Amino acid sequence: MNFKFKHTEKIVGTFVFIALVILITGLVLIALSKKIFVETYAYRTKLIDAGGLSVSTTLNFKGYEIGRVKSFSLDQNNNIDVELGIYEKYRDKIVVGSVIYRQVNPITGNMSLIFLYPNRFSVKLADVGINSLALREGSYIPSLDMPDGQKLLEDKIVEKSGDVISIIFEDTRDFMSNIRQEFQLKKDSVKTFFEKIDGFSQSLFENKEVFDHLNRLLSPGDGPIFTMLNQYTEVANRLKTSADQLNQMLDNYKNPEGLMNKMLMVRQDQLGLAVENLNKDLAALHEILAALKEQSPLMARVLDRTEKTLQSLNNHPLLRGGIKKEGSNANTSKKKRVDINE
């Protein structure tokens, strides 16, 4: 059976036409979505890293796309010089104190630029007779990568905003970086850090008893240390009184002239009283020393363990070495082994 298309040209023409319409519509839509026909105003900023940056990277403000990266290049100071194109509609948002915040998605690695509008101006506009602080085209907008941008953040003129997860990641990264710098950790020592933290918490847990003892010893009112300190203060006061009396007596004998006269003037009961007081004080001191001796094993134990805790605190953080290991004093195995002829 012969089969022949009657309207081949029309059918092909229609398909080609539809394809062209789709193509042109697509191109127009892409051009519109990319805001190719929108007039832009050029501004500059500087970043420290171009990882994830492309000419299609957008500049967003409160979820709105307010501009786009036009070009970027490496400058003489090894920073990234970025040229931004701000759409006409949002041009008035680019004011003095604005900051660009570079945000890298931790999962995709794509960069997005966030525009941070100042919360307040460093001077009152009305006071200086200015109606607007809008930046002129071609001006430099500081980024948070640069010290001038950081200063604005520190002065709370701008606040970080954007993707919450990215901010958390970045804050965590900054935190870890600070910890590393602070404690001079190596990059691969994060695991060690957490192991040390774990060990430290274990040692703190094991030393709970020490803190309990310390609490008991230091508890005001009924703690033995406080009782002893009270007794000691009392004795010290009495000793001071005795010493004053002795001083007074010695003053009497300081000048040898008329010593015999003065000696004869000394009242027997005064000297007796001083010696008696001294005797009482010595007895009290003896009691305190005995009490101290009684407390000493407990205190020695507590101090010994406190020393260990402080030693580990000293070594912290990162518990370099932790608490010194004592020589093994226990059997390393609990699997009993019977001796010959036992």
Place this chain on the structure above:
Amino acid sequence: MKKYTIILSLLCMVLILTGCSSLPKEVAPQTIEMAHIKMKLAREAQGRQAYASALRLFADAYELFTRADHIRGKIDSGLSIARQYFYLDKKAEAETWIQKASDWIKWNAQEMLGAKAILLIEMAFSKDDHQTVVDIAKKTFTPNIEWETEILCYDAASRLKLKMDYSPDLQKILANLPLLEKRFEKNKLEDPEVLSLGYFYAGHILCTAEKKWREALVFFAKAKDVDSLIDNPYGVGKSLYSLGCCYMELGVEKEARSSFERALEIFTLLKDPVMVEKITGKIDSFSKKTD
């Protein structure tokens, strides 16, 4: 059209159901993996005799296994918790955990009976309750070669004490030792001390019961080597003491004295007064002979 819509809807439903059913499976392995890591860390802590830390880690693992409803892991960690309590001399807590583990084993995992039996045997053997050891060993069958060897070692030693027939146990231990040795070389033994324990008790039975001192020497020497490799000074000390006894029986005084002196050094470091006194007595007997 209606037909296609139904087919498409069914396909979508199948896809959704498959996706949903795979979700819990993704969560559970992570928990179990974490639990296994905890178990490993706990065993390391147990190896360092940090029983309190090991107890905490085993408890964490138990929690994770419970969350993932992993019954074998629950039993394993539960028994390990009981073992730590036993090592920490907290018998009541140990008993409670053994009881818990027994219930799970009874209903869910009969294959874990060996692990429970080992713990009970260890506890009985430490109290010199040899009859209990023999009774438990008699009732226990386990395909795990490590558990089996450990049970056989304690059983043979207890049978020797009770003057019962120990030869089947000894034969089985001797048959297991080469297999354990191979696994030890490949670092595949869960508890490498089992190998040294096997060598030690093989030597112990050979010299104590059969008076084969020369053969026993070989086993004690191997036990000492394994214990040295796994950093188990208690085992090294015990093997050296046994070596000294064997050399003494064989009349090789120089070697015997050397072994006793090394054993004395170890037990002095381990602060084991009983062993120190025993070894000092042996060394003194040499001195008396020389005089």
